[in-house]
Amino acid sequence: MIKVTNLYHSYSNDENYAVRDVSFEISKGEIFGFLGPSGAGKSTTQKILIGLLPLQKGEGFVDNKNIRKSTRALFNLIGVSFERPNIYKKLTGVENLAFYSEMFSVPTEDPLKLLKMVGLEEAAHKKAGGYSKGMLQRLVFARSMINHPKIWFLDEPTSGLDPNTTSVIKGIIKEKQQQGTTVFLTTHNMHIAEELCDRVAFITNGEISAIDSPRSLKLKYGESFVNIEYREGNILKKEILSLTDEKHKQRIHELISKTKIETMHTQEATLEQIFIKIIGKELK
Numbered sequence: 200m201i202k203v204t205n206l207y208h209s210y211s212n213d214e215n216y217a218v219r220d221v222s223f224e225i226s227k228g229e230i231f232g233f234l235g236p237s238g239a240g241k242s243t244t245q246k247i248l249i250g251l252l253p254l255q256k257g258e259g260f261v262d263n264k265n266i267r268k269s270t271r272a273l274f275n276l277i278g279v280s281f282e283r284p285n286i287y288k289k290l291t292g293v294e295n296l297a298f299y300s301e302m303f304s305v306p307t308e309d310p311l312k313l314l315k316m317v318g319l320e321e322a323a324h325k326k327a328g329g330y331s332k333g334m335l336q337r338l339v340f341a342r343s344m345i346n347h348p349k350i351w352f353l354d355e356p357t358s359g360l361d362p363n364t365t366s367v368i369k370g371i372i373k374e375k376q377q378q379g380t381t382v383f384l385t386t387h388n389m390h391i392a393e394e395l396c397d398r399v400a401f402i403t404n405g406e407i408s409a410i411d412s413p414r415s416l417k418l419k420y421g422e423s424f425v426n427i428e429y430r431e432g433n434i435l436k437k438e439i440l441s442l443t444d445e446k447h448k449q450r451i452h453e454l455i456s457k458t459k460i461e462t463m464h465t466q467e468a469t470l471e472q473i474f475i476k477i478i479g480k481e482l483k
């Protein structure tokens with residue numbers, strides 16, 4: 200559905216690349232996560248794919264269409280929800296969506312239905328100028344579904360939203376995926392990525408360091424631990440021991456045979472830990 204090969208981009212038109220030799224493919228119906236710290240090149244890559252930035256070097260195809268020849272057909276089939284909302288403050292929520300829907304030459308969704316989906320029904324007929332930051336973000340998210348996009352570009356769709364709204368947004372993304380929508384999601388949030396993405400790419404300094412499913416990355420790079428709580432006399436003690444380190448394994452046997460175990464459970468490495476292991480720094 201999306202294919203990118205050897206993509207480079209320089210804002211200064213020199214060798215100072217914001218994106219360097221980036222290649223990946225996204226299949227139909229897949230949720231693909233682009234994970235990286237601020238300034239890694241995530242937005243730059245997305246902007247090239249949606250035609251907001253020119254393709255300088257490399258190749259890109261969206262729905263088998265060459266992005267060099269970015270056309271109206273491409274605009275009609277994608278949905279874009281980016282972090283900085285560009286919304287008409289003097290128009291209501293419904294009016295903003297209705298206005299936006301005029302730009303497409305494909306059937307569009309009922310604005311009110313979309314606003315209801317994201318919990319904005321009560322604000323639907325109020326001016327967007329009075330919306331909070333989170334409401335504007337939901338409005339942009341709703342707007343990005345107006346043309347029933349086949350391919351959906353989401354940039355930090357849940358950042359700054361409360362847990363309830365986050366869960367609603369995640370539910371909508373999963374539902375759309377089940378209906379066959381392909382999702383290209385960029386985020387700093389490892390939990391969202393772990394929960395939603397079929398595959399993720401780790402990107403830093405414009406380069407991709409790993410691409411795989413969260414599960415495979417964990418199997419490949421993750422170390423499992425066992426978390427043991429045991430009693431020594433009246434004191435409850437706790438140890439976290441590696442399941443791969445020989446000394447730790449011996450210690451696990453020792454604790455099992457010589458102490459009274461209260462609780463014992465395995466602890467899988469998180470995607471965040473894997474990121475630090477591969478990239479060498481935290482995702483911030």
Ligand SMILES: Nc1ncnc2c1ncn2[C@@H]1O[C@H](COP(=O)(O)OP(=O)(O)OP(=O)(O)O)[C@@H](O)[C@H]1O
Nearest residue numbers: 210211217218235236237238239240241242243244
């Ligand atoms: N319009 C611009 N002009 C010049 N440099 C830019 C421009 N936009 C981005 N950059 C630079 O390109 C690099 C990649 O930025 P990009 O916005 O793609 O990163 P990002 O991973 O999306 O970051 P964030 O998570 O903060 O949005 C950074 O070094 C950034 O400073």
